[in-house]
Amino acid sequence: MQADSLSAVRQAFVVHPTREVGGELRVPGDKSISHRAALLGAVAEGTSTVKGFLLGDDCLATAAAVRALGVELTVDGGDLQVQGVGLDGLQAPEGPLDLENSGTGMRLLAGLLASQPFASVLTGDESLRRRPMERVAKPLRAMGAEVVTRSGTAPIRIHGRYPLQGLDYTLPVASAQLKSALLLAGLRARGRTIVRSPGRSRDHTERLLRSMGVTVESGLGEEVSVSAPKRLDPIKTEIPGDFSSAAFFLVAGLLAASRELLIRNVGVNPTRSGLLNIVEAMGGRVETRARRIIEGEPVADILVSRSELRGIEVPPELVPLAIDEFPVLFVAAACARGTTVIRGAEELRYKESDRLGVMAEGLRRLGIGVIENTDGLVIEGGELHGGRLDAQGDHRIAMAFAIAGAAAREPIEILGTDQVSTSFPDFERIAASCGLGIETTTVGESV
Ligand code: S3P
Secondary structure, three states: OOHHOOOOOOOEEEEOOOEEEEEEEEEEHHHHHHHHHHHHHOOEEEEEEEEEEOHHHHHHHHHHHHHHOEEEEEEEEEEEEEEEOOOOOOOOOOOEHHHHOOOOHHHHHHHHOOOOOOEEEEOOOOOOOHHHHHHHHHHHHHHOOEEEOOOOOOEEEEEEEEEOOOOOEEEEOOOOOHHHHHHHHHHHHEEEEEOOOOOOOOOOOHHHHHHHOOOOOOOOOOOOOOOOOOOOOOOOOEOOOOOHHHHHHHHHHHHHHHEEOOOOOOOOOOOOOOOHHHHHOOOOOEEEEEEEEEEEEEEEEEHHHHEOOOOOEEEHHHHHHHHHHHHHHHHHHHEEOEEEEOOOOHHHHHHOOOOOOOOOOHHHHHEEEEEEEEEEEEEOOOOOOOOEEOOOOOHHHHHHHHHHHHHOOEEEEEOOOOOHHHOOOEEEEHHOOOOOOHHHHHHHHOO
């Protein structure tokens, strides 16, 4: 159980059933790109200016860590400005860097700090301090950095080394965080750093580095490599809406729209938008419109209509391309006709919570038949009842059950929704704007 599950006062959502979803909305900026813009802007030469920076707690924690490394960084609304200090301009922080709830912030920063010839400590909240960090520590050690974890988890102590030694490394899992950490370390390594992956994963780091003048080679299969550039050009970009945030409304539209729902300006990078393929195979009516490229990232408007969904076997190769969307996809599966089978998704156990375990338990409480396997779930579509459940301090679980509440027969009460602001600070307001009925309350006990 997490610390916030034990604390006296927690935020909760009470969600009322509705079939009146529709209209038009926008979601806040992409979390993955926001982290990368702050971190890479810090080591660029010159001023980076970025619009659409996500004001979620996770990205603000990364921004604070960048400042603690001696970089001038300002966030004004969604406008981020970073006075880059160059690849060798970071300064030793005075105390531990607290990444709060953010796995991306911690793992990418570990990659960046591995080549800095000073000592730093990366720590986080109780959830982050339970997540696996040896997977990033091990290859960084092989590149020459001193990296010490506490039994495989944070706090991580890093004493960087310059230059690092390039490495040819095969990742144990298709993880963009690990791939990105090694590419960032590779920016200050002798020789090439080659990262091979067992599957495709989000490629925002590669795209951003290319836009900064770095040659990132992609080989046959899932393999990328870099060698140390002389410098990084500053970033000038506009971050699109986060597909992972849009996904909640996309599913809400499929389950509960009375008229079309248009989600404008969403990043639809194919390494992120696997959910589109999955819901289309389930019979979901989703259209992408006005496709365009903004500073190297594909962007579109997404039009959703209410649909009769059917259960499918989700192709395992789509799992890393929809990794953050599974909580809400499980809700869609719970409302589909027939059985949905998800395999090859064990990584979900290592997110902000054990997303297989927590979602299986929550859906069962709402009357849905779920079989939990080590690497996935088998969900028997049915009718969602009302009930009370616990998001276990996981932002995406809280929002997924909020969407379940729209499609359920009776209200659903979700405890432990405080962390929604880590990725989606304005969730309740935007949800209300498209017809979802979410009340925010506080409760003084745990289920
Ligand atoms: C992210 C990669 C994914 C994802 C996370 C963000 C990133 O994690 O779940 O929310 O920005 O690189 P893994 O790389 O661990 O799969």
